[in-house]
Each structure stands twice: as C-alpha cells, then as structure tokens.
Amino acid sequence: MIDFSMWLDLPLIWGLLIATAVFLYVVLDGFDLGVGILFPFAPSNNCRSKMMNSIAPFWDGNETWLVLGGGGLFAAFPVAYAIIMPALYLPIIFMLMGLIFRGVAFEFRFKASKEKRWIWDAAFHFGSLLAAVMQGIILGNFIQGFEVTGRGYTGGPLDWANGFALLTGVALVFGYALLGATWLIYKTDDITQKWARLAAKYNVILVAFFMAVVSIATPFVDERIYKLWFTLPNFYYLLPIPLMAVSLFSIVVRDLNNPKREARPFLCSLGLFLLGYIGFGIGMYPWIVPFEFTIWDAAAVSTSQSILLIGTALFLPLILAYTAFCFWTFRGKSTHEAMY
C-alpha cells in the first residue's frame, strides 16, 4: 500500500487541490452560466445564437470541474461529503435541476424549429439562473457552518434558507453575469459586443456593491473570521486583497469604454473572482466542514489520499494541457450559425 503521509501533509494538499478544482469550476462554469443569465436581455436572436456558440464547445468540460469537486471531496474527505450534501439537500438538488435544463438546451436549441426555440431559450436562462443562485446559497451556508452531531448532519431541512445565504446567492448571480458579459466582449463583435459592454457596466457596479456588502457581513457571521481580519498585524497582511480588488475594478470600468480592450475586462474579472476566493479561503482555513471538521479531522485514510494523488499528479497537468488546446482550437470570434 502506497503511503506518502511520512513526507507530505496529504490533507493540506488535498484541501488545496479541491479548493483549486472548485475555483476553476466557479470561473469556468461561471462565465458560461453568466452567458445564460444574460441570455434573454440580448438584442436579437442572432446575438443569442452567437452567445451560445461562444460557450458550446466548452460548457461540458467546464462542468466537469464540478464533478471533480464533488468526486474529489468524496474521495479525499468522505465525512465532509457525507455531512455537507445532506445539509444542503434541496439547494443541491435545485442546482442540479438548473444544470440539467441549461445543459440540454445547448443540444436542443439548434435542433428545435424556430417557433419552439423559445422553450430552450427559457430553459437555458432559468436553468443558469437557478444554478447560480443555488451555488451562491451553498457558499453562504458554507461560511456559516453546519450543525453536526458525531459524523452526521443534525440541522433542519430548511436551515439553508437564511438571509446571509440569500445575499450570497444574489451576489453570485451578478458575479457570474459579469464574467459572462466580459467573456462575450472577448468572444463576440459588432452589436453583441456593444451590448455586452453595456451589460458589463451594469454588472460591474452591482458586483462591486455586493462584494463590499458580503465582505463586510462575513466577519460578523462568525467570530473566528472577524478576529482573523480585524486583529493586528493580520489586518495589514490581508489589506492588499481589498486594495487589489479596488484597482482591478477601476481597470475594468476604464476598459469597458475602450473598444480596443477586448480581453482585459475578462481577465480582470477573473482576477476579482480570484481575490474574493482567496479572501474566502483564508477565512475558512482550515475547516472543511465549518466549524466542526478540519481538513485533518475529515481526511480519508492516507493510503486512499495517496493513491489518488498519484493519479492527480499524472493526469491533472494533462487535463490542463488539453483543456488549453480546446480553448485554443476555438479561439476567435463566435458566429451565429449552427456549428454542426
């Protein structure tokens, strides 16, 4: 039995790997969920076809990171998986429903007759919206922690429905919409791009507002997070995060008015997500089931974490390489034609 626990802090490595997988999921599926959220507001049907084509080759790969996040959690921290999933039963089921509707819409929309296309347009939009809200609610509840006895969830079935989670739910919708809008600036041209710039302008303001509100509210959710941020010298170490966020916001706002800047608004929006995520990660460390199980308490046996680490070390670089190849293959502006 292979066991690296003598040389490596396996739970920490797995915690970082799963955090990375979740982050990649959030930004990658984030931009395509964002396109879905913005979908009905586009100026024309051709625009909508362009929007859908800009993400059609990628959405499946993007969503696979969600499976890796869930599967990775199951493999590396089984008890965390066994507590969080029942605790968030309905939000997860509703999220899956949303993902089902938007996922099949990719295939069905171009096969439907023109008169019936609206059905799949609606499925795509509301599915994306539902998935985004539920993911935000899941995030909000994760920050607040779960009621646990022994190795199982003992809270109520509707504990997830609370004000803070609703706030993060709405916040994530606008966050994804910003990613979607800036992605469209990069991948489309003409009126679609013009409209995407306008959409990005609205959303960047909303995102700034909600990021500020959530950042201010989060420390008051749990004392530990409050102490982490508002004691010296921690405060000075962490200060660069909000400062960098402010500068990224100002770059995005300026670029949105500059027709020559097509890629940078998207990259800066990714940067904003990364900063928000780092802030969240620092606040949550080292909990995997806040505030009951740390990554070391919840870790699968070291032999299990070791065997999967070998596979990850071999295959993750390969996955990143061919994902990049895929994005490169479909570089350039999107069209409104059915693509196959």
Next chain:
Amino acid sequence: MFEMINLDPVLLARIQFAFTVSFHIIFPAFTIGLASWLAVVEGLWLKTGKNVYQEIYRMWIKVFAVAFGMGVVSGVVMSYQFGTNWSVFSDKVGNVIGPLLGYEVLTAFFLEASFLGIMLFGWGRVSKRMHFVATLIVAVGTLISAFWILAANSWMQTPQGFEIRSEGLLYPTNWMEIIFNPSFPYRFFHMLTAAYLTTAFCVGGVGAYFFLKKKFKEHAKVMMAMAMLMAFFVAPLQMLIGHAHGENTLHHQPIKVAAMEGNWEEGANIPLLLFALPNEETESNDYELKVPGLASWVLTGDVNGVVPGLKNVPADERPPVAIVFWSFRIMVGLGVLMILTGFMAAFLHWRKTLFTNILFHRWCLVMAPSGFIALLAGWFVTEVGRQPYTAYGVIKTAESISPVIAEQVAISLAAFVIVYSVIFGAGVYYMFKVFRKGPSLIGNDEKGYYDHSMEKSVAREVTKD
C-alpha cells in the same frame, strides 16, 4: 398533507436512486457504443474517401450529441446523489471507492468532455486527421469511464481488499483486490458488449426505417450491414459472457441466483422456470411452467447439480424476488431474439435479400429499442439482486441512508420524475427528428469537409445579404 401519508425515507431514496440511475445508464450505454462505431465510420471515410460514410457520421453525430448531453447532465446528478441520499454509505466506504470515482473523473470525464467539443464543433476547424483522433479519444474515454464505474459497482457486489475499523469505517488493504474484485471482469465485458449491441440494434433499426421509407438506400445498406455483423458475431458472444457472469454470481452471490431462478428450496435437479409468479408470502411460486433439470444443467453443467434456494437465508436477507426473476427473463429473452436476428440476417445475406426483405426490415424496426430494454433489465437483476445490501454482505441499504427527512426526498423524487420526463421526451423527439430528416447529402464535392468551417459559412451568410 405529509402527516397523513406515512412516507418511508429509505424506500423513497431507493426509488429515486433507481429512477435516476436507470435514466442515466441508457445514455452512457448508447454513447459507449456510438462513439466506437462513429470512430469506425470516420476511419472508413478517411480510408475510402466515400461520402456515404461522411454523411452517416454527420447524421449520427447529432444523435450522439443529444445522447451525450443527457448522459452528462444526468451523470452530474449521480455524482452528488451518493452524498445527498446515501451519506452514511459514503462516509463508510469513501476510503475504498472514493479513489475509484476520482480516477474516473481524472482519466475519463475531462478527456471525453474536452474532445467532445472538438468532435462536435471542430468539423472543418481542425484537420480531418485531428478530427478522427478526437473521435477516437472520445471513444477510448467512454471505455475508461466504464472501467472505473464498473470497478466501483462490482466492488459493491463482491467487496474485498478492505478491513473494518473504528466506527464501522472501511479501510483499503489492497487496491488490486478492490479494483479487480471477483465480479468486475465479467460485469465489465458484459456491459461493454451490451452497449455495443444496444447501439447496433438502434443503428440497424434506423437503417431498416430508411429501407421501408425507400430513401437513403446507400446509407441504409451500410448501417444495416454493420449492425447485423455485430448482431451475428457479438449477440451469441454476449450469451456466453452472460453465462460466465452467472456462474461467477452463483459462486459469490448465490441468493441472487436463487432469485433469478425463482428457486426457494436448495436442491438438485432444479427446473428452469419459463413462467412463474414468485410469492414471498407463501415462499413458493404460483403458476409454474417449467423445464425439468434445466436450471441445474445451465448453472452447474449437470442436471443433478445443486442450485441454491432463497430459503437458505432468512426472509429479511432476500432481495425482492419477482423483480429479479422477471427482469432476468426479459433480459435473456431479448438476448435470444437478438441472436436469432443475427442468424436471420446471415441467412438473408446468403439469399441476397438482406436489403430487400421488407418483413425483416419491419422486424429490425421492432428490435431497435431491444438493447435498451435488455440493458435496463440486466441492471435491475444485478442491483435489485444485491438487496438488502448496498455493499454486499457488508453494509445494509437501510443503514446507508442520509439523515434527510422523507418529505425532502419526496420533493426531489417528484422533481426528478417531472424534469427527466420532459427532457427525455424532448431528447427522443429531437433524435427522431434527425432520423426523419436523414443524412444531408454532400454530393461528390471533395471540398465538403472544410466547406462547413465556421469562416466559410459566415462568408456565405454575408454574401447572401
């Protein structure tokens, strides 16, 4: 209103799992077969340059896309349902089967998802060779995926390579024993062959439909010939693999075999039941129609061989008998019809009427969904036959369930039934639309491939205005 009905959370969770996994398995099974077949068709096109192969490929890739999309969305549900509904099971066995599922994602899911993008949307964008490579990679990806998920499933049937320590948690002791557990090789090949046959009969059915409609005759010939080649050689092979799988089950899960045979008392010279209504109350069968000694002979090679009986274990250790018994008969019955279809095709080919015999084409149309039904029936045999355990002999189903209340499961189950019915209906509708329209003819224009590139089609669109 829920207070009035006494909802059983275990039963609801089981129904939900059975429903969602049955729905899901249809699509991976179809895409495993289709991906391999499409790789062959594209290979033939590149080798021969005949447009008929290209046209077939481009028609079926639309069907493939729909099936794959539905497989993906229903598959994401499965990866979360272990946690939402079977959290205690997940906690206990996470150390053992968690890494197997992790390997499935790492080695197969990303591979399939990424190269599917190129397979679907890369037509005319990448070189023909690269496109063929993408199809091949997707095909291989589906096989790798099947490898891991069937290893995990087979481990639940025949668990080994672990020990139980504190708090009832399982710890791995030998990965090779876990992955290559006793039922895995049988289940893996049985499932792969099933996927290929399912696809073959579906393809053959569409070929027959074109013959009957008197259109796309060249395409229909290719589809029919390839499908019947598969039926002739692989359907009998499947019977042999299935038989070996049954012997393996007899050794490791004798009570499942007892349920499949509807045999209550252990004994020698056990008849094969062609028809019976297993009665769990009286612990016997009603209305038996039997062939003496045949079950003993099939299972042991001797009419006086001993076949295990359901009464060997207490009633609460037995699976629901009637479901296993009848699912098994449906699966085997359809398997026999598939073999006969292959032989009929060979006979008609010898008489040179395979492409003209209308009666046979009608028969193929009827047989088109047979693979799907047989496949589902087979999974019902093995999964229901494993009851009352999730991990056979180790963890009971009733002890695997999440601490979620029945009302929640009732809501999610109702939602799944509605949502899946809608998208299944739509998916089938769009697949039939593709079949009705048939392949788009390219003609003899050699530029065909790159002419469909995005740049060209945009250019065409612009010049039209």
